[in-house]
Amino acid sequence: MDYLRELESKRVHDSFDETMKKVGRCVCVPGPIIVGAGPSGLAVAACLKEKGVPCVIIERANCIASLWKLKTYNRLHLHLPKKYCELPFMPFPAKFPTYPTKEQFVEYLEDYVKKFDLEPQFNQTVESANYDHSLGLWRVKTVGVKEFRYSRWLVVATGENSEAVVPEIEGINEFEGPVVHTSSYKSGETFSGKKVLVVGCGNSGMEICLDLCNNNAQPSIVVRDTLHILPREMLGRSTFGVSMWLLKLFPICLVDRILLFISWFILGDTSRIGLDRPNIGPLQLKCTSGKTPVLDVGTLAKIKTGEIKVRPGVKRTTCRTVEFTDGSAEEYDAIVLATGYRSNVPSWLKDKEMFSEEDGLPRRSFPHGWKGEYGLYAVGFTKRGLLGSSMDAKRIAQDIEQSWKAEVKPFTAFTRTPAPAS
Ligand SMILES: Cc1cc2nc3c(=O)[nH]c(=O)nc-3n(C[C@H](O)[C@H](O)[C@H](O)COP(=O)(O)OP(=O)(O)OC[C@H]3O[C@@H](n4cnc5c(N)ncnc54)[C@H](O)[C@@H]3O)c2cc1C
Numbered sequence: 001m002d003y004l005r006e007l008e009s010k011r012v013h014d015s016f017d018e019t020m021k022k023v024g025r026c027v028c029v030p031g032p033i034i035v036g037a038g039p040s041g042l043a044v045a046a047c048l049k050e051k052g053v054p055c056v057i058i059e060r061a062n063c064i065a066s067l068w069k070l071k072t073y074n075r076l077h078l079h080l081p082k083k084y085c086e087l088p089f090m091p092f093p094a095k096f097p098t099y100p101t102k103e104q105f106v107e108y109l110e111d112y113v114k115k116f117d118l119e120p121q122f123n124q125t126v127e128s129a130n131y132d133h134s135l136g137l138w139r140v141k142t143v144g145v146k147e148f149r150y151s152r153w154l155v156v157a158t159g160e161n162s163e164a165v166v167p168e169i170e171g172i173n174e175f176e177g178p179v180v181h182t183s184s185y186k187s188g189e190t191f192s193g194k195k196v197l198v199v200g201c202g203n204s205g206m207e208i209c210l211d212l213c214n215n216n217a218q219p220s221i222v223v224r225d226t227l228h229i230l231p232r233e234m235l236g237r238s239t240f241g242v243s244m245w246l247l248k249l250f251p252i253c254l255v256d257r258i259l260l261f262i263s264w265f266i267l268g269d270t271s272r273i274g275l276d277r278p279n280i281g282p283l284q285l286k287c288t289s290g291k292t293p294v295l296d297v298g299t300l301a302k303i304k305t306g307e308i309k310v311r312p313g314v315k316r317t318t319c320r321t322v323e324f325t326d327g328s329a330e331e332y333d334a335i336v337l338a339t340g341y342r343s344n345v346p347s348w349l350k351d352k353e354m355f356s357e358e359d360g361l362p363r364r365s366f367p368h369g370w371k372g373e374y375g376l377y378a379v380g381f382t383k384r385g386l387l388g389s390s391m392d393a394k395r396i397a398q399d400i401e402q403s404w405k406a407e408v409k410p411f412t413a414f415t416r417t418p419a420p421a422s
Contacts, residue, residue, distance in 0.1 A: 025147040031055045032153035032375075032400055033140050035129070035348075037064045037120035039109060040380030040389040041157030043087045046116040047397030050089065053404045056149070057118065058142060060125035065109045067161055068102055071183040075211050076102040079203055079295055081238045085386040087112055088394055098238070129154055130350035131374050138375065152407070153375040153400050156349060160361065160381055161341035167199070170316035177320065177334040182208060185336055188215030194333035196220070197322055199314060201227055201275075203292065205338030206299040209308045212336075220330070221303075223275060224313040228282040228293040229300060230259060231266045239295060243283060256281020267296065273303050274310035290383040343381065351376060370395055375403070 032048065034041045037059035048055050063069055077099040078085050082092040085105075090112055096104050112118075124142040132139050138154040141147075164181045172179060177194075182204045188211040196212050198205050199222045206229075212219040230239050237245075239259070246255040259282060270277065278285055282293040302308040313325040323329045343360030354372030355362055362369030366382045370392045377396045382388030 027147055027149045029056045029149055029151040031151070031404070032155050032377075033058060033129075033138065033149060033151045034155040034157050035126045035140070036157035036159060036162075036380075037061075037122075038067055038157060038159050038380065039065060039087060039386055040159065040393065041120075041155070042109065042112055042116075042118060043389055043393035044155050044157060044377075044379050044396050045118045045120075046090075046112065047088055047393045048400065049116045049118070051397055051401040051404075053397070053401055055155075056151075057120035058124045058126055058140070059120045059122050062122045064113055064120060065106055067159065068106050068109070072102055073182065073185050073204075073208060073211065074102075074187045075207070078102075078105055079232075080240050080385060080387075084238075084240060086390070087386065088390050090115060126158075126348050128348055128350055131376070136374070151375075152403070153377065155377045155379060155396060156345060156355070156381075157379045158344060160343050160383065162344040163342050164337075165340045165342050166337060167339050169199075169314055172317050172335075174319055175317045175322075175335065177332065179335045179337065181337045181339070183341075188212040188217050191215065191217040191334055193217065195331065196334045196336060197222065197311070197314075197330075197332045198336045198338055200338030200340065201294065202338060202340060203294050204340075205336075206294050207297055208336055208338055210297065210299045210302060213302050213307050218307075220309040220311045220332075222311050222314055222324075224325075226276045226278040228277055228285065229267065229270055229275060229296050230263050230282060230293050232295040232297055234259075234262045234266060247283070252283050252287070253281065256283050259283070267300055268304075270300070273300075275303075286383075292383070354378065367391070371399060375400075 031054035034044055034055055034057045037057050041057055041059070042064060045055050045057055059066070061070065081098045082096055082100055086092055092100060092108055100108070124145065127141055127143045129138055129140045135150065137150040137152060140149045140151070140154065164183045166181060185208060191212055192215050195218045197220050198209050198212070201221055201223045205221060209219045209221050232239060234242055243255060243259060246258060250258070260277070280288070285291050286293065299308060303310060311324055315323045315325050317323070320331045321329050322332055345355045345360040346357045349355060351372070354376055355378070361381050362378045366384065366388070369381060370378055372378065377399070379392040379396055380389040382392065
């Protein structure tokens with residue numbers, strides 16, 4: 001391939017050799033480098049494999065799907081039905097329930113890796129990746145390894161959830177009980193008999209409250225803002241499925257009205273229990289701000305019975321007491337921060353064009369965010385879950401295949417010995 005030959009001649013002739021003496025080895029990867037072995041990175045690798053394009057997957061953890069294996073609570077199930085969560089070329093087993101458990105999802109991903117014979121390189125954190133304009137290659141460096149890896153293509157698959165968001169709360173260091181982020185929360189058993197404040201009311205915060213309740217804890221949930229809660233199922237089908245179906249027939253504002261009407265019918269008026277809805281509908285809100293509606297799995301019923309209390313924003317904490325923005329105060333034994341995650345891309349990707357430094361997400365909105373300049377790609381940053389990852393993965397593999405063929409074909413034609421004439 002041209003770039004391998006070029007790299008070799010550079011190595012011999014210019015200051016590149018000097019750099020290598022200081023830094024260490026240089027390895028040319030004969031295909032894309034994928035950073036991250038979560039569902040998105042694995043999906044791209046599988047799509048490439050199907051097209052005969054080799055790749056290298058670099059993963060900071062010691063396993064695939066580290067978010068699911070190491071950073072999620074025990075009772076987690078897929079929030080969406082399995083048919084909307086499958087990766088390319090492999091459906092979920094028919095024996096799995098509609099909403100597989102996290103163990104089942106991990107099992108599915110392990111099988112995916114086996115099926116496509118993927119071999120991620122574990123325990124390697126990418127600390128920098130930058131485009132070398134003189135070589136026309138991406139240069140990737142991992143922590144503690146004296147080696148640069150070079151490739152024509154770089155696929156960013158480190159996810160929207162790579163770092164926990166921990167908000168600054170006045171006095172939180174003085175709080176005497178445990179303060180844990182959802183990434184280290186496993187089960188409500190640990191909090192049995194305790195008063196727990198859950199800060200954040202997304203899907204995780206809501207479900208953790210339910211888990212705490214089911215384990216005889218007394219949870220309160222902080223709801224600072226308006227939010228949309230929808231039943232997980234409506235009209236005998238998943239709410240997600242119903243939305244997708246309705247969107248084929250009606251404009252989004254009408255679909256929102258239909259969803260809200262059915263939700264009101266099933267869940268009642270949520271503002272009566274302190275959960276005001278935003279002015280714009282759930283799907284429009286998702287499109288404009290990326291804010292996902294909460295799919296209720298039973299938490300609302302516990303809020304209605306008063307087993308889970310709703311609290312306004314936190315102003316400050318002291319030894320055991322939490323003061324709220326409405327002036328009220330209450331004592332708690334523990335705090336769970338369900339305050340979400342963010343992308344870590346700006347910390348290691350030196351190219352500032354494709355990803356915003358503010359939120360670490362592609363600057364171009366869906367569906368255009370998957371492709372950048374010079375062979376740079378993003379998978380899993382659409383705020384559309386695993387469905388979005390699968391869509392990205394297919395597009396990326398197709399795009400890379402084209403340039404791969406253009407570069408490999410002339411090279412193989414050049415090296416192949418012609419078959420003897422019969
Ligand atoms: C609790 C929870 C439930 C969810 N449920 C659903 C659902 O039901 N359906 C759905 O469609 N979506 C769901 N999502 C959203 C999304 O689909 C998942 O977050 C999914 O795991 C995203 O896959 P990913 O590969 O893009 O990112 P991740 O799973 O986060 O994988 C990224 C990988 O990159 C690695 N990495 C990060 N930085 C580096 C680095 N510098 N060097 C090397 N490796 C690095 C990480 O260790 C990680 O293994 C859920 C998300 C959460 C948090």
